[in-house]
Amino acid sequence: MLPARHQTQEYGHKKPRPEHKPIAPFDEKTLPRYSKNTQLNTIKNKKKDVRMKTVLSNLKKIIPCMLNRYLTRQSQQILFLLLVGSALATSWCAAEQNNHSMPYCKDGRYYYSQEEYEQISVWNHFTSIPYKLPALIMRELPHLLGIKKQPCCDWPTVLAPTFPARSIPLLLTWINHSSFLIQIGDHNILIDPVFGDCPPLRRTHKPGFALEQLPTIDYVLISHNHADHTDFATLKTVATRDNPLFIIPAGNTKLFNAMGLTKITEKTWWEQLVLLEKTKQTADTPSGDKKLLTITCLPARHWSCRKLLDANTALWSSWMIECNGTTLYCAGDSGYGPHFKEIAKNFPIINVALMPIHPIKSSSEHMGPKDAITAFLDLNAQTFIPIHWGTFSCESYIPEMPLIRLAQHWQLRQKELDAKQCLLFQFGQTKQVHPDAPDATTLESLMALTTY
Structure with missing residues (x-):
């Protein structure tokens, strides 16, 4: 016997029809309130689409006619290539800018x-x-x-400073530690000036000259806010005397305002500051013009702390100075990292590199002499100048030991460094850097340190 469902289909038995509820009459008031507005917006959007299509179609007809009428075929090709080139250059620059390594910020710390x-x-x-x-x-x-x-540092000191009031070619004067006076293009730049003490670190050598002997300072660069790079007393004295522009890493404004310094500008990594000033014609600046100066804030691998609980609340950095056809890099205080190769890609020509070499043992926050040479080769710079040594010591070895280790590692990698030069400065000494003319006497004195 067939199932019931087959019997129903075969003999035509109909299923009972379900009861249907009566349909309510159409009432416009029962429609949602937004239905009319939705219909109106749809009509408006359609009209806009029609207008836009009309405008585009007209432009497609008008532009070729205008080009054919007012430009020759060759001019049209040149214009097309320029448009394509500008579009590619814009997209390439945007991609390069986005690929720059930036500091990681989390909970207000870098x-x-x-x-x-x-x-x-x-x-x-x-x-x-x-x-x-x-x-x-x-x-x-x-x-x-x-x-x-x-233990004191026996490295020699000049009898008296020899720097001029201003200079067009690059002149470098080592004060002590990481403090340098840079004179180029009629600009006087001071980097990490420290003329005072830095407890609990011991000062093993006094500055190369007195603070009052400095020339008029235009700009002061600060790499980070540690006490051996940011000396409050020195900065206040320079600000009161010369009123320079302080260029500092991001997050340090509050600290500098607490010192009473207001003429400051903050920069984060890969930001540039282009400076061009017109000065009065004086005996110091007979031309009356300053050369174009570009200062770029660049990455560094370090940390910041000025109080017990403010670690990493402010950024740290290295700096690139470009002026008068010369490029100078100051690594500040940094451990070794991939940022050196990245800097070399963006700055293919680096004439001078100021590289820290203390303490001897490298860490993620500091480079020893060995890593400093590796970073120097990564930068593909021409002239190596050791900094961050001989002034403050919290280690038991003699203050000249980082320089001795530098000489030993330089000899071990002589083949890679054959086309490079290393310049040593006495405390307070001024030198004019010539990348094409290595300082043979300085190189010999560096090699002689291996017998120390």
């Missing part, structure tokens, strides 16, 4: 990269201070009590 943030925390910076203080005090206590003689 980090070298996101990977570094995931590996370390801010506590590693300021909680390490209490743990290091007892060892530091025990090491420094014999020196403070006079039980143990404090």
Whole structure:
């Protein structure tokens, strides 16, 4: 016997018809309130589309007619190539700008990269201070009590500074530590000026000359806010005397305002500052013109801290100075990282590089002599000038030891450094850098340090 469903289909039995509810009569008031507006907007959008299509179709007809009427065939081709080239250049520049490495910012604090943030925390910076203080005090206590003689830096100092009031070619004067006076294109630039003490670090050598002997300063560059690079007393004296422009990394405005400094500008990595001033004709500047000066804020691998709980709340940086056909790079205080190769890609010609070499043992925050040479080769710079040594010491070795290690590593990599030069400065010494004419006497003195 067939199932019931087949029997129903075969013998034509009909299923009972379900009851239907009566349909309500059409009432315009029962429609949603937005229905009329929706219909009107749809009509308006359609009209706009029609108008836009009409305009585009008219332009397609008018532009070729105008080009054929007013431009020759060759001119049309040139115009087309210019438009295509400008579009490609714009997209390439945007891509290059987006590919720049930027500091990673998290909860109001800066980090070298996101990977570094995931590996370390801010506590590693300021909680390490209490743990290091007892060892530091025990090491420094014999020196403070006079039980143990404090080692001093025997590196020579010039009898008197020889820098002029201003200079068109590049003149460099090493003050001490990372402090340099840069004179180029009638501009006087001061980098990380420190003329005072920096406790608890011991000063092993006095500055090359007195603060009052400085010429008129136009610009002051600060790499970061550590006490051995940002000396409050020195900055206040220079600001009161010369009123220069302070160019600082992002996040340091509050600190500088607390010192009473207001003529400042903040920059983050890869930001440029183009400066061109017209000066009065004086004996110091007989031409009356300053050369175009470009200062670029660049990456560095370091950290910042001025108080116990403000670690990494302000950025740190390195700097590139371009003026009068010369490019000078100041690494500031930095550990080794991939940013050096990135800088070399954006600045194919670097004449001078100021590279830190202290302490001897490299870390993620500091470069020793070995890593400093590697970074110098990554930059493809021409002249190596060691900085960040011989002035302050918190280690037990002699202050000249970083320079001795630099000489040894320079000899080991002599083949790679054959076309390069290394310039050594006495404290307070002024030199004119000639990339095409290596300083043979300075190079010999560097090699002689291996017998120290």
